[in-house]
Amino acid sequence: MRGNDRAIEKKESGVSTAPKNVSLAFREAFAHAKAGELNFPTSLDASRRVLKAVENPDIGLATLAKIVISEPLLSAKVIRLANSTAMNPGNQAVSDVRQAVARVGTDPVKTLTMALILNQLRQLQRHANTRELSNRLWERSVNVAALSYVVARKMTALNPDEAMFAGIVHDLGRFYLLARAADYPELLEDPAALARVVGDLGARAARMVLDELKLPAPIVEAVLASGRYGQTMPPASLSDVLFVARTLSPRPDPFAAPGAPEVDAGAAFGLDQSAVAEVITASGDEIYSIVVALES
Secondary structure, eight states: OOHHHHHHHHHHHTOOSHHHHHHHHHHHHHHTOOTTOOOOOGGGHHHHHHHHHHTOTTOOHHHHHHHHHTSHHHHHHHHHHHTSTTTOTTOOOOOOHHHHHHHHOHHHHHHHHHHHHHHHHHHTOOSHHHHHHHHHHHHHHHHHHHHHHHHHHHHOSSOHHHHHHHHHHTTHHHHHHHHHGGGOHHHHTOHHHHHHHHHHHHHHHHHHHHHHTTOOHHHHHHHHTTTSOOOOSSOOSHHHHHHHHHHHOSSOOTTSOTTOOSHHHHHHTTOOHHHHHHHHHHTHHHHHHHHHHHHO
16 A cells, blocks of 8 residues: 555544654653753742742741742642641631741741742643642642652651652652643643653653753652652651652542552552551541642
């Protein structure tokens, strides 16, 4: 059969090689991307400046409060988190940003700032397919962050604030890939192909984006290792905490293969789900309060 005949046959049958070719083009473009060449949308610049300032280990709470006050959305989030059940067990509400910053500390402010960045990336989506995936990924990230905080605080000696931050950034690479997929409109028309591409490239994207944001090495390594469980109970490492939170999150992974096990996957890695489930059930109010503070 001649080339023209094959093309006519494909056209008549509705079969197109365009999505496959675009998928390959997207993969190839990302394969040649280098750290330092990743550009975030300009609307994220303000949030990135806040994140960079908060990452300064020498920053004092007074200076941090001034930075937070300059960003109204961040101010609202910090006050809400300071008054949450998790951060305010004595039910002593604060309405002043300086008091709120003093109560929650530096690490939770980093988490809230990153939540702003993720939410901005989510809202940048114009295509229906990427918008739906971004919304589902956003809901999952918020839930994983809240679960990570509670699991770390109730079951380990690890820093729960660090665990919450790791939870909110654990899918940042896939958020970034979705944002970049806007340059490949034909790929956006094939949700299955888009999901495969983003799922396949997620780990490398996470490494590049987290390094570009100059996040601490322990956070980066925990995120990259969070797909494996150390088979100890209670969880022994930050990556173990992330694994537990990801496995038991009520929000499913939007890029998981159809029919793939989620909660049951933990048992195969030695995760005592009943022990964790008991802690999570007893901490329902705390988890909900963190989710609300991050989402609002």
